[in-house]
Amino acid sequence: MRLSKRGEYGLRAMIMLAGTPEQDASLPVVQIKEISQREQISAKFLEQILLTLKNAGLLHSKMGIGGGYYLAKPPGEITLGQIFRTLDGPVAPIKCVSQMAYEPCGCPDEQTCGLRMVMGDVRNAIADILDNTSLADVVKRQEAVHKELGR
Amino acid sequence: MRLSKRGEYGLRAMIMLAGTPEQDASLPVVQIKEISQREQISAKFLEQILLTLKNAGLLHSKMGIGGGYYLAKPPGEITLGQIFRTLDGPVAPIKCVSQMAYEPCGCPDEQTCGLRMVMGDVRNAIADILDNTSLADVVKRQEAVHKELGR
C-alpha cells in the first residue's frame, strides 16, 4: 500500500508551489532547480514528474530565461486526488473496485466476494480524503502548525 | 496504492476458511489443493502464503492424510489488518507515518510537512477499516448479499 516516489515528489512539489507566495503581484514561477534543491529531489527525475503534471493540465510552464513552473489553477481548485492519479494511477487497491480502470480480479463470484466489498470501502476512504483535499487545504494546515509552533 | 497478489490470495483464502462450515462437529480442515482450486490460485504460490500465515500464528495445520489448514482462532478474533500486515507489511502509504515501521522520509521538516499530515490521515482511514473488520464480519456481509440475491 505504498505511495511511489514519483507520487511523493510530485505531491511535495505541488504543495510547495501552492505555498509559494506571489512575487510582486505576479505569478510565482519556480524553476525545477529550485524545487529540487528545496525538496531534496534529483532534478532530472523531478523534471519528468513536472512534465507529466504539465501534460495533465495541472501545471503551466514558461520556457527561457526567467521561466519555470506555476500552478495551472488556484490551489483551491487542484485536489491531491488529481495529482495522485496522474502520477500513480488508480487509487483502488485492487482493479475490480477501480472507478478509473476497472478490470475483473480472479475471484469466483465478484458480486459476493467479501474481499472486494472491503477493498471497495478502502478505496472509497482513500478517495474521500484525496479528492476532498485541495492544495489550499494542505497549505492552510501547514500554516496552522507553523503558528502553533510560534514560527 | 496496490494490494499485492500475495495479500489478495492470502486474504481470499482466509475468508474462505472462515466461511467454510464445520464438518460433523469437528474443525473445518481444508487442503491447499482445495483452496487453490476453489479460488483459482497457483497451489505452489498459495503454499508459501499459507505457510507465512501459519508462522504468524493466524493458521494452524495438520500434516499427513486428512490434513490441511484451519484458522488458529475464531473468525471473530482475526482481523484483516493482521492478515494484511503479515503478507504486505505496513499499511502506511509512506514510511514517515507508519506505526509499524517508522522511518523518516526526505522532507525538509517533518513536523510541518503537509504531505505527511494527509498521508497520516490516509493511513488511519485504511487501518481503521482493516483493523476493525474481522473475518466473521466479512463472512456475515457475504451472507447478507447471498440472501439479497435469493440464493
Place this chain on the structure above:
DNA sequence: CAAAAAGTCTACTTTTACAATAGACTTTAT
C-alpha cells in the same frame, strides 16, 4: 512397516515496475 498423502522449507528464476540517468532538442529573453 511401507506407502501415500498431506504440509514444510529454502532456493532459484522470471518478470515487472519503479527510480534514476542521459542527451539531444525547443523556446524565449536579452
Place this chain on the structure above:
DNA sequence: ATAAAGTCTATTGTAAAAGTAGACTTTTTG
C-alpha cells in the same frame, strides 16, 4: 547570438513481486 530555461524520449539499473522446483518431514492407514 547566446544562455537559460523547459521538452521529450530512450536507456539503464535495481529491487520487489510472482511464480516454480525440489527435497524433506509428519501422519495415517493398509
